[in-house]
Structures are given as C-alpha cells and as structure tokens.
Amino acid sequence: AQRVTQPEKLLSVFKGAPVELKCNYSYSGSPELFWYVQYSRQRLQLLLRHISRESIKGFTADLNKGETSFHLKKPFAQEEDSAMYYCALKREYGNKLVFGAGTILRVKS
C-alpha cells in the first residue's frame, strides 16, 4: 500500500532563513505528488503539485523518484508562511489522495 511520511511534526525557523519540509513516499508506480497547506482558521488548500513544476508563494518542490521524495523548499521564509503543510500522493488510477501526517511550520520574527 502507498504511504506518505513527513518526519517532522514541527519545523521552526527564523524569518529570512531557508525552509525545507521533508516528504518521502512509498509507492512502486508513477504517482502524482501534491503539497497542501492549512493556514490558521482556514480550510485546507492546494499549494502546488509536481506536474506543474511551478513556484507558488516562493515555494518549490521537486519529485525525486530515486529517493522517493518530494521535499518542499523556500529560500527565504516569511512569517505568513506559518501554517500546517501536508504532503499527499495520488496513484495513476483512482481518485483518492493519501496524506502524510503533516508538518507545522513556524516562522519566527
């Protein structure tokens, strides 16, 4: 069965510091990988997906099939990035997302 692992429950960085939120997955096929974000008192929303290969709010994520990872990175953290981040996987077929347990990012001033 597929699994998504986010090893850090909490990541605390200072404003302006680089951020890397780790995500590893186990799945033998060709998955789609996503990052979802939940800001305080807001609903879960899509941040980015690997297929798009885009930067959203300064965040990027590269799918590394060799390491089965999809780490989320940002070179300079901002206070408004503080939120809960979930990594999620979708198989080639079917419509369900498999989520990791999430990482709280706290950006300190």
Next chain:
Amino acid sequence: GAGVSQSPRYKVAKRGQDVALRCDPISGHVSLFWYQQALGQGPEFLTYFQNEAQLDKSGLPSDRFFAERPEGSVSTLKIQRTQQEDSAVYLCASSLVAGFSSYNSPLHFGNGTRLTVT
C-alpha cells in the same frame, strides 16, 4: 456560497448514537470526496462520488459508515452507533470535473465537521 459548506461545524454524540454530517459542494462540481482526519494525523480517504454515483467506498472503516449523494449535489455522511474511535474531523471536498487530476480542477475543501463521541 463560494466554497464547500459543511454542517454542523461541531457535533457531540454519545456513544451509540447515530449522526448525520452534511456537505454542500460548490455548485456544479461533479466530484465529491469525504475524508476523516483524526487528531494529529493527515486526512484519510473515506469515499468518492461522481455526480450521484458512489464510485469508491473503499475507505469507509466499517458498515456503520454510509454516504449518499442522491441528486448529485448535497452529500450526507451517516455514522450509526457511534464509537469513541469515530471522533475526528470529517472533511468534504469537491472538484469541478471527474476526479481532480486536471490542473484547472483542484480539490476544494470545506471547513470540516468536528465529531466528538463521548
């Protein structure tokens, strides 16, 4: 409304009671999903509807859980004889097209219903 609406926001049930959780997806959205999120965990898939058809119910944890979407819009998740392990946030999500693999059709989540079984 502009987004996915779920009601009630909070529900407290005594063990053994039946509960019904409602989801109003964005108007015109074809796909509707239910997820269960236990404390400290990520959301876990329960079931998927394409219009009124329930195409995947592989995530429903037991036969006490039942979901329907009779007219292809509003959906209800019903839990019979609630147990303490059912305590969780129940999230509903919808997307414009079948599934959500289209870049232009991401999943839109509701705020969830927090169910506490005492």
